[in-house]
Amino acid sequence: MPLYVNCPHCEHPQIISAPRRGKAIFCRQCGWVYQTSKQAATVRPLAISTMSELDQRRSGGGRVFVVEV
Numbered sequence: 001m002p003l004y005v006n007c008p009h010c011e012h013p014q015i016i017s018a019p020r021r022g023k024a025i026f027c028r029q030c031g032w033v034y035q036t037s038k039q040a041a042t043v044r045p046l047a048i049s050t051m052s053e054l055d056q057r058r059s060g061g062g063r064v065f066v067v068e069v
Contacts (some may be wrong), residue, residue: 005043008034013066029067 012021012029022038024046033046 003036003041005036005041007032008043010043 001018003018003021004013005016006013007027007030009027009032010030012027014028015027016025016036021036024033024035026033034043035046036043
């Protein structure tokens with residue numbers, strides 16, 4: 001069953017499939033990384049150990065998706 005979550009950094013909504021639960025996920029909007037819980041519908045940001053890792057995670061492939069409400 002899919003999980004409907006919001007990014008903890010920018011509140012961008014995202015649908016997470018069952019096999020992706022508990023894994024690191026890149027936000028499509030801001031490029032930051034977060035992790036979903038396997039049991040509950042909660043998310044938490046992942047720690048960053050170095051500045052180069054921050055740059056790699058922030059880039060997110062260079063794509064930004066804008067969602068109009």
